[in-house]
Amino acid sequence: MSPVTALGHAKINLALGVGPLRADGFHELDTIFQSLDIHDRVTVTPVDGPPGVRRLTVAGLGADAVPTDRTNLAWRAAELVLGDLTGVPAVDIHIEKGIPTAGGMAGGSADAAAALRATAEVLRVVTGTGSSEAQLLEHARALGSDVPFTLLGGTRRGTGRGELLEEIPATRTRHWALAFNRRGLSTPEVFRTLDAMRVGAGCVASGDTSELLAALLADAGPEEIAPLLSNDLGAPALRLSPGLAEILRVGESAGALAGIVSGSGPTCGFLCADAVTAREVGGAVAGACCDIRMTATATGPAPGAQLVPR
Incomplete structure (x- = not known):
């Protein structure tokens, strides 16, 4: 076979x-x-x-x-x-x-x-x-x-x-620029850092996804989606890797609608209005940030795991 x-x-x-x-x-x-x-x-x-x-x-x-x-x-x-x-x-x-x-x-x-x-x-x-x-x-x-x-x-x-x-039946194509860092972050360490930060602040309140969910269900455009992007792991990732703040700043200054840390990091994702802007943002980040090993553009949503036809 x-x-x-x-x-x-x-x-x-x-x-x-x-x-x-x-x-x-x-x-x-x-x-x-x-x-x-x-x-x-x-x-x-x-x-x-x-x-x-x-x-x-x-x-x-x-x-x-x-x-x-x-x-x-x-x-x-x-x-x-x-x-x-x-x-x-x-x-x-x-x-x-x-x-x-x-x-x-x-x-x-x-x-x-x-x-x-x-x-x-x-x-x-x-x-x-x-x-x-x-x-x-x-x-x-x-x-x-x-x-x-x-x-x-x-x-x-x-x-x-x-x-x-x-x-979530959201089919509108989203355009992303992605910045891949030279150094990884440990997911357990990011979560531990979040827990420690919350103990210091005296609270464990988590982010709310309801507004973003409603916007996606309404098939909102990228300009409406951008201010609703959020990540509770972003702050601890930034504490562990402070250089991520500059990467996010450069990408947003170059035209991204919003920049976020992806999951536990350290990859940064930039939501853009279109494919052209995504390429421009990727180029700007690659040229300005020494911690970046490479950038790429991507679209979503994509399928789940799928067989390649033989």
């Missing part, structure tokens, strides 16, 4: 409200995700050997920072799908990175979602039976908070720890 490839798309949080720490160690979240057309390619190949994942390799953007053992979410995703049936093959996994690592854009979760799709298709062809959509979503929830969204894509509100999803 020939290899099966699936695309896993990056995400950006249009709004991210972080509630208090829960008993299970997670924070209660209220977020609005949007998938972007920047993606990784995950290829799953059946090979000879005992059932399971034989090998995982990585190439592309930031490949040297991606684990190639079972700590990689894509490896664990394939194992979960292979565990759905008996008589399954061994597989090799190859990831071609286009999403920055440790950038707050759910690259590892996107890889896991794509691995779920590709491995399920391998089983469908080899055994005649594949995992159901419900099984894949259950596996996604077991793998991590962002994996269910990267599996489904589009624009969705996420609650709980982000895994409880409600589709």
Whole structure:
């Protein structure tokens, strides 16, 4: 059987409200995700050997920072799908990175979602039976908070720890310039810093997504959406990486409608009125900010994890 490839798309949080720490160690979240057309390619190949994942390799953007053992979410995703049936093959996994690592854009979760799709298709062809959509979503929830969204894509509100999803039928194309930092940020450290900042301030109030949700449901334009973008993790990311403030300033001065830290950072996203402005903003940030390793433009919403036609 020939290899099966699936695309896993990056995400950006249009709004991210972080509630208090829960008993299970997670924070209660209220977020609005949007998938972007920047993606990784995950290829799953059946090979000879005992059932399971034989090998995982990585190439592309930031490949040297991606684990190639079972700590990689894509490896664990394939194992979960292979565990759905008996008589399954061994597989090799190859990831071609286009999403920055440790950038707050759910690259590892996107890889896991794509691995779920590709491995399920391998089983469908080899055994005649594949995992159901419900099984894949259950596996996604077991793998991590962002994996269910990267599996489904589009624009969705996420609650709980982000895994409880409600589709938002927002189809208008949004144009983004993205600035990828040379140094990553640890997501747990960003959350710990937020908790410490809130203890110091004596409050744990989280951001409110309701206005943005209403605007998206009304199919509002980018000028109306821009002032409603928010991220509770932006302040702790700026405390840990103060240079992000200059990146945001340059992008907004160059014509972006709004700049935000993406998720836990350090990638910065700039909502723009159109594709031309997005290119101009990306160029301005790349030319002015020494901490930037590269910039890119993107549009959203994009699909969830999807098979590449063979």
